[in-house]
Amino acid sequence: GAVVSQHPSWVICKSGTSVKIECRSLDFQATTMFWYRQFPKQSLMLMATSNEGSKATYEQGVEKDKFLINHASLTLSTLTVTSAHPEDSSFYICSAVPGLAGDHTDTQYFGPGTRLTVL
Amino acid sequence: EDQVTQSPEALRLQEGESSSLNCSYTVSGLRGLFWYRQDPGKGPEFLFTLYSAGEEKEKERLKATLTKKESFLHITAPKPEDSATYLCAVQRRQLTFGSGTQLTVLP
Numbered sequence: 770g771a772v773v774s775q776h777p778s779w780v781i782c783k784s785g786t787s788v789k790i791e792c793r794s795l796d797f798q799a800t801t802m803f804w805y806r807q808f809p810k811q812s813l814m815l816m817a818t819s820n821e822g823s824k825a826t827y828e829q830g831v832e833k834d835k836f837l838i839n840h841a842s843l844t845l846s847t848l849t850v851t852s853a854h855p856e857d858s859s860f861y862i863c864s865a866v867p868g869l870a871g872d873h874t875d876t877q878y879f880g881p882g883t884r885l886t887v888l
Numbered sequence: 889e890d891q892v893t894q895s896p897e898a899l900r901l902q903e904g905e906s907s908s909l910n911c912s913y914t915v916s917g918l919r920g921l922f923w924y925r926q927d928p929g930k931g932p933e934f935l936f937t938l939y940s941a942g943e944e945k946e947k948e949r950l951k952a953t954l955t956k957k958e959s960f961l962h963i964t965a966p967k968p969e970d971s972a973t974y975l976c977a978v979q980r981r982q983l984t985f986g987s988g989t990q991l992t993v994l995p
């Protein structure tokens with residue numbers, strides 16, 4: 770149980786293009802999903818919190834116009850990297866918390882990650 | 889500001905050689921402390937959640953314990969397949985991760 774998938778698992782794109790990454794909770798509903806990025810040999814850094822039916826909350830220093838987040842349903846959140854540049858190359862990982870609003874289960878289950886390379 | 893420090897950064901063990909990983913934390917209003925395992929190029933895999941000092945949880949060769957200032961992940965008689973990076977994270981409003989301990993178990 771508590772399986773999270775991401776698609777694609779890796780993507781290579783040219784500088785200036787946009788890339789969309791999908792995050793799905795496969796066997797549970799999640800009102801809250803999170804997006805992280807991880808650079809080589811470093812730990813996970815939270816980018817934003819995605820809430821179903823409302824705007825995402827971005828961490829300080831994360832450009833909301835560059836990293837567009839849409840939490841379309843209780844099982845799907847998408848991250849779009851707009852006008853990607855080489856410095857956006859990273860490992861992007863999503864997570865989801867099972868349960869609906871008012872539940873107190875806080876465990877985040879992570880997807881397998883998406884490796885983005887911008888040429 | 890929430891802080892999480894993991895030690896050692898890297899640990900090499902012989903198969904069967906038990907050891908412990910440390911996670912020291914500073915957070916006001918701890919909602920939970922989490923241990924994850926991360927393999928190269930993969931997302932973190934959930935291991936344990938600890939909520940209060942004195943709590944212990946076990947899973948196969950792993951045992952996690954929690955005090956008011958730190959958590960330990962004990963690995964008993966590790967096998968090569970236990971090789972991975974082990975991440976500790978504390979939750980107040982959000983998860984704050986430590987930098988991880990890279991464990992290598994040699995056959």
